Amino acid sequence: MLWACLRFPGLAFAAAFAALPEDVPGALLEDNARRRTVAIVNPAAQKLGVQRGQTVAAARALCPSLVVRARDKAAEAGLLAELAAWCYQFSGHISMAPPQCLLLEAGASLRLFDGWSALSGKLKQGLAALGHVHALAAAPCPAAAWVLAASFDGCVVQHPEQMLRLLNDIALSRSGLPAKSVQALRSMGFRRLREVFALPRPELTRRIGREGMHWLDRLRGHASEAIPAWQPPATFFQRIEFDAELEGSEPLMFPLRRMTQALANMLAARDGGVQLFRLRLEHTRVSFTEIPVGMAAPQREAARLFELARTRVERSTLHAPVRAIEIHAEQLPTFRPPLRDLFDPVRGEGLDWSALDERLRARMGESALRQLSAVADHRPERAWRHGDGSTPPLADLRPRPLWLLHRPRPMRPTPARVLAGPERIESGWWDGGDLRRDYYIVGTRQGQRAWAYLPAGSHDGWMLHGWFA
Amino acid sequence: MSAIAAEVQQSIATPSLAQVLEHPGIWRRSSQHQPTVRAISTGMPSLDARLPGGGWPLGALSEILFENDGLGELELLMPTLAAMTREHRRVIFVAPPYQPYAPALQAAGVDLRFLHEIHATPTEAAWSMEQCLRSGCCAAVVGWLPDIDYRSLRRLQLAAETGDACAVLYRSAVHAAQTSPAALRLKVSNSNEATYVDVIKSRGLMQGVTPPMRMRA
Structure with a gap:
């Protein structure tokens, strides 16, 4: 078993600012601080001098156009699931480790993807293309991968002994132990995991409790653990709400691209396609414009989906400004790459009759397609x-x-x-x-x-x- | 957008000049060579003789423009459809205006197991016809789409090319004067108690004007 851990430090920011263009300065607030202070800023804001730890008032003074938002836990979970969907193409066993990590069982995929370097290359390239800052580490047990991803980006260890050597150097504050245990151990003068691992087990258990001990066992691979597997959902839905009302179709393109990309990721994970999805542009609580986007054959390519959605949105007339956009895809038919016969030239899409029959019935109803029989009757x-x-x-x-x-x-x-x-x-x-x-x-x-x-x-x-x- | 543009450009750029000149729509005065049109026989020698390639063009849209119901406009197609179904290739009727009558189809030699009928609203009809043509698993798709516009005609023509299927569209003769991307256009009309079939457009047609074919006495 080789567990890869992907860590997305920018996840909270990306989730809260789903519809924010890159050149607009934005800042995310500290989670539950009494004073309103800035936790994460984007490069645009950083350039203007906004920094972590500043109060909102100070940041606003530096940059009046700064968009400030609180964390959106639901959106974070949604984004993490979206990333899990994307990763599903590389591994059949994905597990979410909220708030910002994903675990992939990569051992079974190594041969298919021609080794770890090729697989990790594909992962990193794909995530960079999606615009997600990430750290990646792999180890024989998931807890160790999780800890290593936070400290040594890009490290991969295949052997347990090698893994232990790396873990030895991890500072206690980054070891994933409960904060109380870390405090206790630090006050006893311990700094790194190496020193803690060297302690006799009963004494250590007495000091950090059963939970802390169990975590240390998991780190070293001494305790077996069940990792819940993530399951790809059967339908797709996403919603992005805007701060301001957007006039016209042009500003909708940025969120639309994100949404179609997410849909494409999810389709790739399911090994499915989509033939019809609906865009719902919300004007007020009760009025909305619904735009169905249908296509001739099930598709899954992000660029193609975006292109289709864009043309439909541009063609439709929006009678009012838009304040939220939703995308729904309920039916996700199987995606068939065109079949190729070795000798016969392929005609058209190369569908067989049953696939065509299914497609026609799906759109037009069961009774649309019929056959005739002759009956021996004079009438x-x-x-x-x-x-x-x-x-x-x-x-x-x-x-x-x-x-x-x-x-x-x-x-x-x-x-x-x-x-x-x-x-x-x-x-x-x-x-x-x-x-x-x-x-x-x-x-x-x-x-x-x-x-x-x-x-x-x-x-x-x-x-x-x-x-x- | 750029990906699509590149694709289009590539498909335009790839064929050599010689290949381009092979297109049935291009004929050079200097060449003796008749452009080839792939076709399937209509089963009527006198009609075959009037059509380039000797029959219904394959991988293309044909239009049959008829003045009234009951002139023998569907009979024109029956030998070909019968031959296709007997070879276990599928034929689809899209939005027929009346009930196709099974005993008559059977008498014309059609194997009904390979004939399908699609009931659809006009917009769905155009869509389903395109789907069938594109799929590559239908030999012929015959549609009755009275109000189809130029763009949809063009789509059907492209779909027929993609799926290498025989597309036939029945429309009213009032559309004869309009332009159409169809490879073949026939007009079925009646005068003096006889039905005539007139080739009003045909891709790759070499000889000049041919007299209309007299069909029903």
Whole structure:
């Protein structure tokens, strides 16, 4: 087993400022400080002299346009889940370690991705492209990976002895031990894990408690632990609220790009695609514009999804400013990369019939797609039905029209000439559907050829029943 | 956007000049060579003779413009559809205006197991027709879309090319004067008790004006 730990120090900031463009200075407040002080700032704010620990008033004095926000725990959890979804393409066992870490079991993926350096390269490259600052470390047990990611970014240890050597050098304050235990150990003069590991177990347990001892065991891989596996969700929903109301479609593009990217990550994790998603642009609490974005075939590429969403949003007219945007995708069909036959040239998307059938029914309903069956019955209305395409052997060779009217209707004007007939059809007295008709093939003044009937024995009351189309 | 632009550019840039000149829409006076149009026989020798490639063009959109119901406009297509279904290739009817009558189809030689019928509203009809064409698993898709616009026609033409399928669209003859991206346009009309089939546009048509084909006496 090789556990990789990804640590996202900027997660809290990114979650709280989902819709903030990069060049706008922003600052995140300290979690539960009595005084309102700045905890994290972005580079734009840093450039203007805003620093960690300043009070909001001081920061505002340096930079009047500073956007200040408190932490948004729900958004952080959402963003972490989004990142878990993205990482799911690299490992089948992902675990969330809130508030800002993800654990991946990488051992099983090493062969597929051609070793750790290739795998970590892909991870780092992908996360950099997504714009997430991160630290990565890997170790044989998850707790150690978690601790190492905080201290030694980029370190990877495969062997337990090597892992222990690295852990020895970790300062107690960064060891992940409960704050109370760290305090106690520091007051006894211990500084690093090495010194703590050297202590006899019963004495140590007495000082830091069972919990602290268990953590140290987990660090060294002495205690087995169950890591809860993250499961990709079945539908996708995301919402971004704006501080100010946004006028027009242009400012919506930045959050839209983020949302479609998140959707694409989630699809990649599920190995699925999306054929229809809805954008909901909220104007006030009760009024909103809903824009469905549908596509010909299930897609999962971020750029393509964004392109589609952008064109739809630009085309729609927004009657009021937007204050929040939501994206919903309920149906996530399986994504099929086009199948390729080794010898035959591929035609089109290379779908097979069942996939096409499924796609058509999904959009238009179950009854939209039908097949016809012929039935051995003389009555025209009963000589066919919707069915599976089965046919009795062809018995009747008299001409029949390709088009049958759904219901016979009076023929006006009456036929110009009779081309063939009459053919009497008299049947059905036994099942209540009896009819007695004389069918003719007739021509109209426009040169159309029709199938029409008169009640048996009668000379007027022409009824049109079909076209020889 | 740039990715799409690059893709388009690439698809334009890749073929060599010789390949470009092979396009059935291009004919040079100096060459004796007839541009090739891939086609499937209509089953009617006199109609085949009037069409470049000798039949319905494959991987392209054909339009059949008819004056009225019941002139034999669907009969034109039946031999080809029958041949396709007998080879176990699928044929789709999209939004037919009346009930396709199974006994008559059977009599025309169609294997009903490979014929499907799609009921749809006009917008859904255009979408489903495009889907079927694009999928690559349908031999022919026949649609009745009375109010289709130029853009959708173009989409259908592209979809037919993508899926290498035979697309046939039935429309009213009043649209004959409008421009259309279809590779083949036929007009079915009636005068003096006889039905005539007129080729009003055909990609790769070499000889001049041919007299209309007389179909039903």
